[in-house]
Amino acid sequence: MSTHYERVMEMYREVSDLYGALALMGWDQETYMPPKGAASRGRQLATLSGMAHERITSDEMRAALDSARSESLAADEEVNIREIARSSDRAVKVPVDLVKSIAETSSAAIGVWIKARQEDDFPAFAPWIDKLVTLQRQVAEAVGYEDEPYDALLDEYEPYATTKDTAAVFESIRGPLVDLVQRIASSGVRPRTDFLERNYPIDDQRRMGVTAAERMGFDFEAGRLDISPHPFCTHMGVQDVRLTTRYSETLPMQSFYGVIHEAGHGLYEQGHDPVHEGTPRGASVSLGIHESQSRLWENMVGRSRAFWRFFFPEFAAVFPDQAADVSEEEVYAAVNEVKPSLIRVEADEITYNLHILLRFEIERGLFMNEFRAGDLSAVWNEKMKAFLGIEPPGDRDGVLQDIHWSHGSFGYFPTYTLGNLYAAQFYRAAERDLPGLSDQIARGELLPLRDWLRDHIHRPGMTHRAGDLVRHVTGEPLTADCFLAYIDGKYRSLYRL
């Protein structure tokens, strides 16, 4: 006779296989699907999502989860029950009609957003933000929250995090970052970047990115790299992890760091314990922790002085003409140029976080009724001025730049900066555990770091909640100190502050 636990897992295996199929369908949609395939793909995605929803909320699943809780469970089993119950609870609480309503509204909103952005016409889009905020507020009410509705939304992407804690840590970096950006601006130091505007053929860019990802230990027998307009990493299994990037002949570093970033996500997915494949115990903790893995590789490793010691000859070998008059030091400085700019996805590793803080404050304010969507253009520009000292010439490069709100996604943005903060904490712990890490990187030996991340972060899966994981690995709770120390050290020397 099987236990209730086994019955839960048997049912969940079907959910997980549906997720695998859905991941492939989503990947294909962004990479190879012919344009006219969109309608049937949309229908199939909806049907399979519905089947997964049915299974995770079924009476049988609910009863088995309840009964399993009173069984004597091993630690790994407890993790699975805790997290499957969490997903099930949330799915049960949000009415199916509300989910459908959000899907339909968002589907229409995306079209409006695309047009509004093209025509720089925020007033056309603003009412749709209000509609989606109203719907997401209903989600928050249905899900429940401790202090404020935004808690329930954040919780979707960063489970167990609270708005209050997130706000506190964000506030602790705002001042220092604004200050640092100003000091950099007035330092008078300007890295040379002309050589990055040369022509870099796409095949060669691809080769360089693959070389870096292979060095990181990304297994191309258990993964791929393709092209999509919006880069991402997805997985259909621990041995089937897919990265995408985009290429522009005159932006070699966009694809290069894009690939390193996505490969960082990919290593997390490839690093899960195969024994626990398809269960929460073998899955990632949160978007913030996921982002810590991509940012750690992209910034702490890939934008380090040590990295360019080993990688500059590779770069010069792939691009002998473009790099003919460039030094190792100049590449290092160029890829770390700090400059206030309007577009989040093009921002450097310091100002990026100010873009996120701005969005977090706006989202929180919307759900606190501090302002309505109609005010957002003014609020946005005011905050840009305060944080970065610049203002967009139009909403296209301001409040209209991101797709997230048209998706009805509120609570997603903060995970990007949480990722940066976690990354700095994890990296410091890795430096502690791996003496000579920087020398290893300078020799191109990236596997010890990959293995450390695997042991401490990837393999445990969802064993620990995000906050517990960082405490477990670093001995400290979430804090901005490591990140601030990291950028202070790095940019002090780069900009001779």
Next chain:
Amino acid sequence: MSTHYERVMEMYREVSDLYGALALMGWDQETYMPPKGAASRGRQLATLSGMAHERITSDEMRAALDSARSESLAADEEVNIREIARSSDRAVKVPVDLVKSIAETSSAAIGVWIKARQEDDFPAFAPWIDKLVTLQRQVAEAVGYEDEPYDALLDEYEPYATTKDTAAVFESIRGPLVDLVQRIASSGVRPRTDFLERNYPIDDQRRMGVTAAERMGFDFEAGRLDISPHPFCTHMGVQDVRLTTRYSETLPMQSFYGVIHEAGHGLYEQGHDPVHEGTPRGASVSLGIHESQSRLWENMVGRSRAFWRFFFPEFAAVFPDQAADVSEEEVYAAVNEVKPSLIRVEADEITYNLHILLRFEIERGLFMNEFRAGDLSAVWNEKMKAFLGIEPPGDRDGVLQDIHWSHGSFGYFPTYTLGNLYAAQFYRAAERDLPGLSDQIARGELLPLRDWLRDHIHRPGMTHRAGDLVRHVTGEPLTADCFLAYIDGKYRSLYRL
């Protein structure tokens, strides 16, 4: 209140969306899936197939189908109920354990077959054929049949066809084909083929294939062409139809006719009535009818004198060096070279059918207990000698050449020759309805033929059973006469018989 018919269709829509997902998973497995992804993909395919099976055999589906039969239905609705009931009946009859047993045995058999083929060791594989025949015999007993067990297997691929009728029509072509091949051999005429052994870069081959498929009216906004070891056509929707081919730099005509062949299949899928998408009314009739569409384009059109009138300049433009000393007439003769050969997939349009007849007779004999798998090497070689006058030097190029039997697929091969016979019948009807068809083809105007096929064969979907469709379109039942007349006319002049 919805009718029982509506309830059936509502449930079937889910089945159909699962099929769409399964088709994508199968396509990806052959094209882009990283090698280590196989295990999780296998599990996901099994889970989703199981869900489709559950739905089509559920008590609710069975009851709704039963009740729908007594409703007053429109003609299209009757087609849907007839064909969904057919699938449901078959799925209900075959025990799930038997399906599983076949999947497991076949999964092991494929490995044995690969090794046996490499080592030219048929005795190692023979017991697995016996095992799979025993299992498929159980399928036949479960499904039921009129005259002989093979009926039930053939019916899986060519619904409503019988072994007896198929055997009769096959027997009517065996003598004439054996005779024609001999007359061609003794004609002394040998087309020049040296220029096809030159180097044809793969990018250019691709371009040439795409040009032909576009001319045929294949819509690349609603489809793709990729590379896979075994070429195929699959679809995730009427607007998402995917072809694959394989390339060898010294076999330009393999990929060229491969693409035309798959695009012929693709046009059938793109030609279904979008109103009926995802229902039997909007689906293909049988493998034989499907193959008629690919063979008609590949052979009757693509290997015609008229086709090369328009396409020779394209060929010479893409391959100016390789075609420098070649005439239009020489290309036409080369792509129609008839020569007994050992490997089915490399055979010309005449001898191909003798390869099929041989397999059909062997399969039927196995299920009639005329011989056992252990005898097959001898039986194979004897038939090769009788049909084509040649014998394989080893089983690798004989009885071990095809993967089908290791899949447990018996009853599939005959659909290839049925396709050739149907194709000739349809093509004669098209010539009757489209005066000047050959002149149109010579001018590269292929859309009138595409549209005729669409109107008469693609749009009706499963309205007619295969036998009825050919009668409806051509005025005659399945017959070999058209095919024999077609090849007689064509090869008489090519080989000056």
